[in-house]
Amino acid sequence: MTVDLPIPIVVTRHQCPFCRITxxxxxxxxxxxxxxxxxxxARACKTCAHYEPADPDGPYPEHPGWDEGCAQERSLTAGLQVGCPQWQPTA
Structure with missing residues (x-):
């Protein structure tokens, strides 16, 4: 009787140094x-001094909380921005 065993293989993945995705x-x-x-x-929202992260807690229990936003009043409803002309580094 023959028993087949799995064969190990080496796979190369490339990882982002900023968010760790591969x-x-x-x-x-x-x-x-x-x-x-x-x-x-990339001058993106999450590295900007104007970025306001989402707050899941609202002012009272029934409130759904606050969405992420921009202090420069740029709309983030379509998603986070990259290459923003108003981007400033965080302190």
């Missing part, structure tokens, strides 16, 4: 790094 293909990861919300060079 991709199988290097060009896909390079493209991600250029627009990563946590990359200060």
């Amino acid at each position: 991709r199988a293909k290097r060009p896909a990861m390079v493209a991600h790094i250029g627009r990563c919300w946590h990359n200060p060079a």
Whole structure:
């Protein structure tokens, strides 16, 4: 009787140094790094001094809480921004 055992393989993944997400293909990861919300060079919302993170607690128990926002009154309803001309580094 023969018993088949699994064969180990080595897989190369490429990881973003800012958010730790991985991709199988290097060009896909390079493209991600250029627009990563946590990359200060991308001038994205999450690395901006004007970014206001979401607050799940509202002023009273029935209130759903507050969405994330921008102190410069840019709309984030369509999603976080990258390449913002009003971006400023966090202190």
